[in-house]
Each structure stands twice: as C-alpha cells, then as structure tokens.
Amino acid sequence: MKTIYLDNNATTKVADEVLEAMLPYFNQFYGNPSSMHTFGGQVGQKIRVAREQAATLLGAMPEEIVFTSCGTESDNAAIRSALMTRPDKKHIVISRVEHPAVHALCSHLSTQGYKVTELPVDKNGMLDLENLGKSLTSDTAIVSLMWGNNETGVIFPVEEAARMAHEKGILFHTDAVQAAGKLPINMKNNVIDMLSISGHKLHAPKGIGMLYIRRGTKYSPFLIGGHQEKGRRGGTENTPGIIGLGKACELAAKNMEKENTDVKRLRDKLESELLRSIPQSRINGDIGNRLPNTTNISFEYVEGEAILLLMNELGICASSGSACTSGSLQPSHVLRAMGVPFTMAHGSIRFSLSVYNTEEEVDFIIEKMPAIIERLRGMSPFWNQAGQSCEAQ
C-alpha cells in the first residue's frame, strides 16, 4: 500500500539532497570540529557553511545562529535565558495556544515562583494585540508567542507584538518551528530577540534545531559544558545534523514560493472539496491568515481517532485534535482555547502538506473521505438515518 503523507506539521521527510549532504559526515569525515588536526578542522568549515545557510533563510548574521538538538530545546533555552539574565523580573507572557515546548515549560515555571499570563485567542484562533499591551508590566521578563500554530496554521502578528514588547524593554521570543520555510522571515526588518527552529519540520532530520539570538542580546546558556557554539551551547556538535539543517534551510528558501503557490493550491482544493462533499464539516482557524500548507477540518458527530484509523487503512496519514488520540481525555488545548464546540473538536482532522505531495494524492483523499465519515456517522448515536444530526443530549 502506498503511503500518502499529509502530516508534515508532525514531521517531514528528509530531503534527498539533505541526506546526501549529511552522509559523508557519519563515517568518512567524522572528525571533531574542535580538534587541532585538519581531519577535524575541515568539518568545522562545513559547519560554518551550514551556519551561513541557516542565517540566510532568516536574513540573519551567522553568529546569531546557535545550533541545538530540537525545537523544544530552543524554546526552553530562550525562555530560561530571559529569566536568568533578568533575575529581578518574574512575569512571562505567552498565549493559550502555544506548543507544549513553551506551554508546559511555563506551567512548570509557574510552580517555581514565576507568574505566567496566557493570552486568549478568539474563535478564529487570532490574538488581540490590545490584550498583549494590557498584560505587559514592569515585572515582565519575556513574551513568547508562536509565529504559526502547529494545529490550525493560524499566523500571529509576532513582528508587531515584538515591537510592543520592546517599547517596554521586554524581551521577545517566537517559536517559528512551523513558520520557517513557509513564511518569509527577515530578522533585519523586525525586533524579535530570539526565534526557535526545528530541523525535522523542514526536511532536515530529527534531533537538530536552532535558536536565533539577536546580536547584543544577553544570553545565558541552557547546556553548560564545552566552548562549542561560542559558549552558548555546550556539547560536541551534531555535525551531520547541522550540515543537513544548513542544506535544508537553503532548500526551504528555494521552495518558499512553491509552498505559497503549488502547496497552497492543493491545500485549498483539499479543504474546499471536503467541505463541499461532507455535510456538517467546517474549518478551524482564520482562513485568511494561515500557513499555506495546513488545514484543520472538523467533521461533526464523529470521533477523530476513529477517522484517522480508517484513513490509515488506506495509507493516508494525518493528525487529530481529538481527546482519544492524545492519551488525555480532553480535546486539543488549541481548539478549546478557540471555543470550538466539543461536538466539533472531537472530530477534528489536521492535514498538513509539503512540496512532496501530488495532485493525485489530494484527489485520492477527496475521493475516499466522504465514505469514511459516512461510515462512522452511520454508527454514531447522534446521527440519524436521514443523514441529519440528532439533537445531542
């Protein structure tokens, strides 16, 4: 059975070019870049190139890039650094829809003497900057808001938010894990202090990430050890990973236009056809303000895990915000923050595309989904024979 992969916000395929760039650095050029000999030193040269490639994607300077192990490490490092370098300030501002890498960290910090404000979002998942303005105090150390939401694709106005924070002398961090490679990012045109990126969301492998730290920003390292990354991140460099991420950043810059034309067109086709052919379905998230590859669709009166497993039988990969898929008993915190009714949240499916998806794949899903939803609705006590919703109890 052919795999049809529309779960690219979860992870992506390593691009062939990326893998090819990495392979020699496992068993051929395995030297330690810190070594004195040429055998190691030549790997250091390649890391320098990768740092330039990564910086170019962001319109940044190479020395502003610190390689980490993943997006979660980058988020943790940024927020903890802000708190360490501003020890007199005990307040953090985030949103209710942040990724667990920020959300769970801040819940933990709230038990360690920090006060955390979680900004609400509206029913489309959008942030009201007025609320941000009101939340900022003289005690606020950092504001951390995601650039693009992983579940709905909704884009936050982070550049404007960063300006507001800066006016009050507050540091600003953004988790740009989903936005990188899909939205143009130019750090010369904004005042964002720190920005997180994960390799495996943009066709580099898992286990590599990076943190942009604006030049001049005081930084306190998260991993303390050797002098690697100019003392900002101890630990021997993941050389193949870094080289792969550099290559992936170069590819992402090249593919950015394709993401916003071809990929977006397929996404739009998929969602408009599904909405047309399946009654009682709707989009979650602000349709005019989303990442080009993501759609989050709710099918009322059916449960997401059951939908995913029937899709799985056909080789189609996607995700759900249903409670049953997470191991918790409540549906996605993002959909709850948006006030999506439970009847809709349990049956939400996220499709996230990449440049590797084809028209045929999207057509196959458009063809197969109606029968999947119909089959489950046929079993649902809330859906009667006439194909109408029964009034839920």
Place this chain on the structure above:
Amino acid sequence: MWEYTDKVKEHFLNPHNVGEIENPDGMAEVGSLACGDALKLSFKLDENKRIKDAKFKTFGCASAIASSSALTEIIKGMTVDEALKVTNQDIAQYLGGLPDEKMHCSVMGKQALEKAVENYRGVPAMEAGAKIICECFGVTDKEIERAIRENNLATVEDVTNYTKAGGGCGNCQDAIAQILERVKAEPKTDTKPRLTNIQKIRLIEETIEREIRPSLKHDGGDIEIIDIIGNRVIVAMRGACATCKASEITLKDFVQHRLQELVSPDITVEEASK
C-alpha cells in the same frame, strides 16, 4: 499510536451488531458528545428470556467501537442475570486487552448494559445515593468506588483511565484520592484474584482442550463439556471412555484434578446422566 490488539482492530473495522433494535426490551444511552464517547445499547429477549439480539450505536474512538461490538457479542444468548455478571474486564479480555488509557471504553460498555437492564426492569437509572464527583464527565462516587473494587485500582490516574473521572479540569482529583483511601481501607472479603464467570468458562474450555483431551484421545476416548454451573463442570465421556469401567476414576483423578490445579481448587467434575 495506540497498540491495539488484532481483535480490537477487527471489531473496529468490522463491528458486529451495529444499529438499533426496534421495540427493544431494554435500551440505554451512556456518555455524551462532550465526553468524547457515547454508546446507545438496545436488546431484545426471546421466549426463554435470553438475549436474542443486541445492537449498538457508538460515537467514539476505535476501542469504544470495538468494546461495544464485543459487548453485544458476549451478551447474546445470556439471561439478563447472566449478562449483569459480565464485567468491564470480560469485555477487555474478549478483545485481548485494551491500553490502560482506554479501559474507560470497556467501563462504558458495562455501564450501558446495566442501564439497559435497569430500563428493562423499570428501576431508576442512577444508583440510590450516588453523587456526581467528576463534573466534567458526570461520574458518580458509586461508579468510581465500583471501578476501584472491580479492577483493583491504586492511583487517581488509574481511576481516570478506567472511568474518565478527573481527566478534565482536574478539580475532583482530591475527592477521587479520598474515595481511593476509603475503598482501600475496606476489609477485603477475598484476597485472591477472582476469575469472572466468563474468564472461568474460557479457562476450563482451554484447559480441557490443551491438557485433557489429547490424553483421552490417545486412548481412543474423548470428552465434551455439557454445562458449567458455578464451579460444577458437567461433562459427557465419549468414544472409548463412554464404555470404559475406569471412566469414573479418569474423571475424578485426572480431569477434576487437572482443572482444580489449573483453573480453581473449588471445581468439581460430574458426568452428565446418560
């Protein structure tokens, strides 16, 4: 990804008895859309008051659908009293087990069955004196107590896995911890893990098949289970055994001995009257 057994997958992909029975003898709905799973169960009795047909409609995940399918298969042919003895463990076991986080799906099956029987008998649905503990999922103290006793639960997390209570806002977790304390302090009537009826019947069948029948067949004989009433196993001896003078000794010293050893020391084996 959940690790579902093949049996769960089979009952999810091809569920048995989906639908609603017209003019059912007993019917119940448990759960709700807000909870993330809901089950509507209906059954019809035959002239001997045995469950002739059972059907379900379920909103929920794969394990909720599979548990509902399993439940309807298990109770078919049972009397209402027999059906009431089916536990959530029986449902889970029928499916070859469920992930811990999904045990509440089997509990939902058990609850639907009880409410459907209450509906048939015309008694009130909620247990007398029951109080809602978990507001998010509408779980009562009685339901929590029973889940703790029947499944030997030890932590608040266990209770959440089995009943959903405490899995929403989390405000009732202290109350659940108190119920746990209270139930744990109760004197235990039976310390050994007890087999449910279904488990026992299945184990007896398996033991005879695996441990007993091959030996008898070796001597040209055979054995057939006629009935199992509590701990009494009624069998018929077939083939060479049927005419063998020593069959009484075989029955007591071999068949009964093995079953006592492998299933339960309380088991007695009798030969059906010829």
